[in-house]
Each structure stands twice: as structure tokens, then as C-alpha cells.
Amino acid sequence: QKEVEQDPGPLSVPEGAIVSLNCTYSNSAFQYFMWYRQYSRKGPELLMYTYSSGNKEDGRFTAQVDKSSKYISLFIRDSQPSDSATYLCAMSEWIGNTPLVFGKGTRLSVIA
Amino acid sequence: EAGVAQSPRYKIIEKRQSVAFWCNPISGHATLYWYQQILGQGPKLLIQFQNNGVVDDSQLPKDRFSAERLKGVDSTLKIQPAKLEDSAVYLCASSPTPGTRRGNEQFFGPGTRLTVL
Numbered sequence: 001q002k003e004v005e006q007d008p009g010p011l012s013v014p015e016g017a018i019v020s021l022n023c024t025y026s027n028s029a030f031q032y033f034m035w036y037r038q039y040s041r042k043g044p045e046l047l048m049y050t051y052s053s054g055n056k057e058d059g060r061f062t063a064q065v066d067k068s069s070k071y072i073s074l075f076i077r078d079s080q081p082s083d084s085a086t087y088l089c090a091m092s093e094w095i096g097n098t099p100l101v102f103g104k105g106t107r108l109s110v111i112a
Numbered sequence: 113e114a115g116v117a118q119s120p121r122y123k124i125i126e127k128r129q130s131v132a133f134w135c136n137p138i139s140g141h142a143t144l145y146w147y148q149q150i151l152g153q154g155p156k157l158l159i160q161f162q163n164n165g166v167v168d169d170s171q172l173p174k175d176r177f178s179a180e181r182l183k184g185v186d187s188t189l190k191i192q193p194a195k196l197e198d199s200a201v202y203l204c205a206s207s208p209t210p211g212t213r214r215g216n217e218q219f220f221g222p223g224t225r226l227t228v229l
Binding site for chain 2: 004006008036041042043044045046049088090097099100102103104105
């Protein structure tokens, strides 16, 4: 079993839809959870990060962490064609300059 | 602020040849990472530097891969000899000193896409 599991998709939704992206993990020591967005032929860029369990909202994006289930989610409201990208979940055991363990990424297409 | 710079952007070589990638992190960032991203996979750490010292190279295939970070700034990653399975995007990332604003964030460069034929 991989440390971080993420459905690679692809996921195709109409513009304006609510998108739900998810990851599960096996290492209970993970405390720091991130979502990165990666456009084609670009490096990943940080979208959201959360520490431990709970919700965090930033504009149209909401990140949720359920440590008891080892499950994290990213919701995108009112999705736009510009949201079309690959979304990577990432996590680490500590806060600070520590390597990240990534999921495979989910490829999302938002159709106008 | 200028982002993480990488070169070349693309490289095609034949197996058993050698290749080198270069990374210039964001100015002042103490920590530098090299990740390997195989098509359809998430990035996987190869090596982490703190200033010019190696923090973690446990996943670096040391029989063929080497990396250095001279003077704690630029870094080079080398593969010698290359194998077909080394075809991937090599991403460089850097992060500020822990405890500073955004000290937990890793900033990624655009990557170098390597094709080994």
C-alpha cells in the first residue's frame, strides 16, 4: 500500500460545478497537509495547507482534513476553466523544511 | 520576487549517456530539494540540502545519481549513466528558513523534462 493514495482521474466537470478531490493516507504521523496545483509543463504551486484536522477556506477553495479516517479533501466551488490542472495532495510529519510525500495527482478539466 | 530557475527545460539523451541539470533557488532560501516526477505520478524526493549540506538523500540512486550545492546557492543534479527508467521531469524546489513567513512552503521551478532513448 502506498503512503498516499489519490485517484488520478481524469475528472471532467462543467463550468460552475462543485469539484471534490480526495486523498487517503496510511501514515498516522502525518500532521501537515497540502494541496498543490500543477498546470501542464509547469511546476506545482501551493494552493492550500492545513495543520492537523479541520477545515480551511480560501476564496472558492476549501480544504478538509479528517485524521481519524486518514482522509483529506479539496473542494472547489464555482469551478472555472482556468481551474483545469492536475491537483496534487502532499503531506509531511513535521512543520518546517521537510520533504513532502505526494499523491499521484488528479487531472481536472473544467469545460466552459 | 524571482522564482526558482531551472535549465535546461528539455533534454533528450540516449541510454548510458550522462546529463546534468541546474537549479537556482529563490534568493535567500536555505533549503533546496530535487524531486523526480515520472509521468502520471506525484513528485518523489531525491535529495534535500540545507545550505550546502545534505539533509536527506535516502532515495537518491547513488550508483548513478549525484548532486551538489556549492556555496549553499545553486545546485546541480547529475545522472551517469542514464537508464530508460530515468525519463521523468526533474523538479527543483526551495523554501525559506523555518519559522519565517511562508517558511513551510516549497516553491517549485518549472522542471527539466528528460527523455532517455
